[in-house]
Amino acid sequence: MLFEFNDNDDLYDLDLSYFNLDKMDKLDNNKYSMNLKNSNDLDLENGYFLGNIFSNIYDPYKNYKPKKINSYSEQQKMLLKIQELDFIENDLALYLDIHPNDTKVFEIFKRVNKELENLKKKYYEKYEVLELICDNKSKYTWIDDPWPWDGGYYV
């Protein structure tokens, strides 16, 4: 797992293996076409902390090992998951920009987007807004600290 969870974490149970390619392989291959040489070229589970979800072009530097990001509060975990899904969406989009007919990757893209939307909605309701359009509570909270560059937010 990319992120470490407390045992009592029952706030949400999003499991990235939902997006893994074992499941994707069960998609009807006659229905979807894929430009990538094989399904293992997509690493949705580790891609975020590697900075690259495409194993076929992943390029490590020396012996440096990208590490898991630890988070301890429920809010941090949820925000990290949003950041992770947002990253996956972006990396898939750059690929789809030049392979728009890869219907299999597009199918994955749609599932990630749906999950991201759901999670953002939950996060706004429980914590804070990340987008101006979502600031619909009883008072204006967009200005509230912390701003992303403030730090001291992750443990």
Added chain:
Amino acid sequence: MFKYDKKLQYPIDIKNKDLKMAKYIITQFGGSNGELSASLRYFSQKFSMPTEEGKALLNDIATEELSHQEMVATMVNQLISGASVKELENAGLSGQYAEHGYGLFPNDVNGVPWNASYIANVGDPIANLMEDMAAEQKARVTYEHLIDLAKDEDVIQPLLFLRQREVVHFNRFKELYEKYTKEGYK
């Protein structure tokens, strides 16, 4: 148009002050191979891309680079947080302090301000994409130098992430370059 998302692309939380590292990393904020150069290069070039694929890719990478500019600035800001004037002076940042105080300014590691000549746009998709591929490689190498100089995991991890993004962008530009070459663009 652009809309702001109140989060970083990758979390940054540097707990230990390191003024020398701040002095080096600022180059990715305002140096020739930095994120501002990258973002404006692709943003300028997107208008003369000949196909949907090219317009989309240049637009989307330009946007991502701007979020990297924010990450780099966040790193520098946290690395100098709480530093005294004396400490800045000892780290060779007295000139920086005299002109900008604790404010961030896009300059390179030697204090040379950002300059539009760092980017190119000749209006030709093949020449521009070749420029973009070289730019991504130069940015990758710069991040490698910064990783070599860094000791703190809080600094190394986001640098590794940013370096890998250059690898991805290089490969996407290369794919588009090869596609255009096959399609007969010169």
